[in-house]
Amino acid sequence: MRILVLNGPNLNRLGTRQPDVYGTDTLDDIHAALQNAAGDDVEIDGRQTNHEGDLVGWLHEAADTGSPVILNAGALTHTSVALHDAIAIVIETGTPVVEVHLSNPHRREAFRQVNFVASAVTGSVTGFGLGSYLAALTAIQHAARPGRR
Numbered sequence: 001m002r003i004l005v006l007n008g009p010n011l012n013r014l015g016t017r018q019p020d021v022y023g024t025d026t027l028d029d030i031h032a033a034l035q036n037a038a039g040d041d042v043e044i045d046g047r048q049t050n051h052e053g054d055l056v057g058w059l060h061e062a063a064d065t066g067s068p069v070i071l072n073a074g075a076l077t078h079t080s081v082a083l084h085d086a087i088a089i090v091i092e093t094g095t096p097v098v099e100v101h102l103s104n105p106h107r108r109e110a111f112r113q114v115n116f117v118a119s120a121v122t123g124s125v126t127g128f129g130l131g132s133y134l135a136a137l138t139a140i141q142h143a144a145r146p147g148r149r
């Protein structure tokens with residue numbers, strides 16, 4: 001199985017970006033920890049982009065290939081109807097999409113309380129740094145079981 005780990009705007013700056021909020025793990029650290037936890041039978045395909053259309057295209061790829069998705073859409077979480085709709089296309093195929101955030105946006109500024117992703121995804125994990133991604137991996141292993149929606 002291959003799992004797409006899709007990261008949006010500014011997440012290439014992890015490690016040095018607001019470490020008090022996002023911690024000091026880099027995106028490479030996160031992808032390596034996921035691969036380590038997932039084992040040899042799972043390929044962790046970690047990607048990052050600062051462009052909304054790339055994320056939409058990668059979600060279409062997930063719909064076509066059936067690869068489960070761990071998605072940190074970054075700030076696009078709070079703005080993008082296009083991402084909401086692309087996630088819905090993946091979910092329609094029966095493929096899980098788990099939303100993750102390093103921080104817990106609900107504890108932060110009012111503009112982060114708006115979320116266009118949460119109502120489309122299978123489920124969300126927020127507030128645990130690298131642990132949000134690891135919990136999402138576990139969640140995907142459960143979501144992939146028959147009988148889950």
Ligand code: DQA
Nearest residue numbers: 010074075101102103105112
């Ligand atoms: C984030 C939370 C978003 O509000 C923010 O815009 C990010 C990172 C997180 O992982 O905590 O870029 O998605």
